[in-house]
Amino acid sequence: MILDIELQYKIIALSNKKELPDKTPCNSISINNIADISRKAGISCREVEIASLESEIIPERYIRNMKSFSATDQAILLKSMITIVGLGGLGGVVTEILARMGIGRLNLIDGDIFEESNLNRQYLCVENLIATPKAEAAAKRVKEINSSVDVQKYSEYLDKENASGIIEDSDVVIDCLDSLSGRFILEKASKKEGCRLVSAAVAGNYGHVTTIFPEDPGLRLIYGEAENAPNKGAETSLGALSHCVSLVASLEASEAIKILLNKGSLLRNKLLLVDLDGNSFETMQLI
Amino acid sequence: MGKQAYITLKLFATLGKFTPDSSDNYPVESGTSVRNLIAGLKIPEEKAKLIFIDGVKGELDSIINGGERIGIFPPVGGG
CATH class of the missing domain: 3.40.50.720 (NAD(P)-binding Rossmann-like Domain)
Known part of the structure; x- marks a missing residue:
């Protein structure tokens, strides 16, 4: 199990620039990178996604849920x-x-x-x-x-x-x-x-x-x-x-x-x- | 005997076949009950599970004065 701060660094390192539906820039992370962090960190993909959202990095699969939902909302759903x-x-x-x-x-x-x-x-x-x-x-x-x-x-x-x-x-x-x-x-x-x-x-x-x-x-x-x-x-x-x-x-x-x-x-x-x-x-x- | 009044009647699902031609302006006796209304329409009482009067749940004994919008729904349980 890695430390939260180390997990956050990994998520940030593997995130990339995307746009929300209204063209607002955002940081996003792909399914493959989530799975990679999950394997290396020994935590579930769901937990990686929650940690990612808590850093305002939106898993790409949920991009179209924004801005009807906030990153916090999406994390609540995942929990x-x-x-x-x-x-x-x-x-x-x-x-x-x-x-x-x-x-x-x-x-x-x-x-x-x-x-x-x-x-x-x-x-x-x-x-x-x-x-x-x-x-x-x-x-x-x-x-x-x-x-x-x-x-x-x-x-x-x-x-x-x-x-x-x-x-x-x-x-x-x-x-x-x-x-x-x-x-x-x-x-x-x-x-x-x-x-x-x-x-x-x-x-x-x-x-x-x-x-x-x-x-x-x-x-x-x-x-x-x-x-x-x-x-x-x-x-x-x-x-x-x-x-x-x-x-x-x-x-x-x-x-x-x-x-x-x-x-x-x-x-x-x-x-x-x-x-x-x-x-x-x-x-x-x-x- | 109450005076003649009119209601709007909407019968849902399997009750649709009991809908009278004048459902938008259906004549009733003012002061009558929903029970009397459905008896007059030949709807079996056990099929009139949900009764709404002007958007609020009513009962078989609810009184109709005229001018109401009445909806009746049978039990529905499919999934």
Whole structure:
């Protein structure tokens, strides 16, 4: 392990001049140089990227995140852990987005395998991965996109027994499940572990998104009490469409990033309703 | 008996098929409840999971006076 100051010198020595999108000059460092420092210093690429950002040297892969994000913001994302529960339609897109945005630690959970009927909308599902565990595919995809991300994968379904242990220490948990009973189990565990939860659901050209902090009433405002809620909804007759799933998943990723950075307005005690048939996006007050 | 009033009605997802022709100016009796409204539209009560009145969550027993914008959403759980 090398000293921080020595690490900073190495990063500075291997940085080069680049431009931000608005042409502001900046210092940047490439993937190969980050990997080189990581090997020699005996620390992870994620830690090299964080040290680099703390010296205002922007890893080149995040240049287009600036100036919407500051170097400090990007370092916060790299230090954060997000758990994505369900790696199908919503979860596949959320995983893709968060890996690209540089969320440093991703916790991926799904006990399912890919089937042909997933191909219409699940970004992680490709023909040669039929019958492959979704969590395996998701972890591999994250590493292909961003090798600096630390990935933990669970090829198992979330249930009452394992939920708390899997999500503990998460800065944000994202509900990408496809059953109402699973959503209530996840919400209960999130509240117990003090985790902030982003939850979304889709059916056909419709969907909704909300954000639930541990002290918020949460899902019962949407579905009624857990014991009286049906297990499935309108998706059993309307199916799930790629364009709507992707859009709603993007809204989940956006909420998660805003929570981590403490920026923008959140959908706490609100429900953003998406209707692509009528082209309407409405934010409703739940209380 | 309340006087005739009008609301704007929006039915989402699987409830869309219950949308009346006059949904932008749907006649109701002032003082009626959302429960009576959905019964009149032949919507099964258990399908009217989320009710919004002028952008705020309402209930089956919420009273309609006229002039409101009412949206009803069925349970949605796909992922």
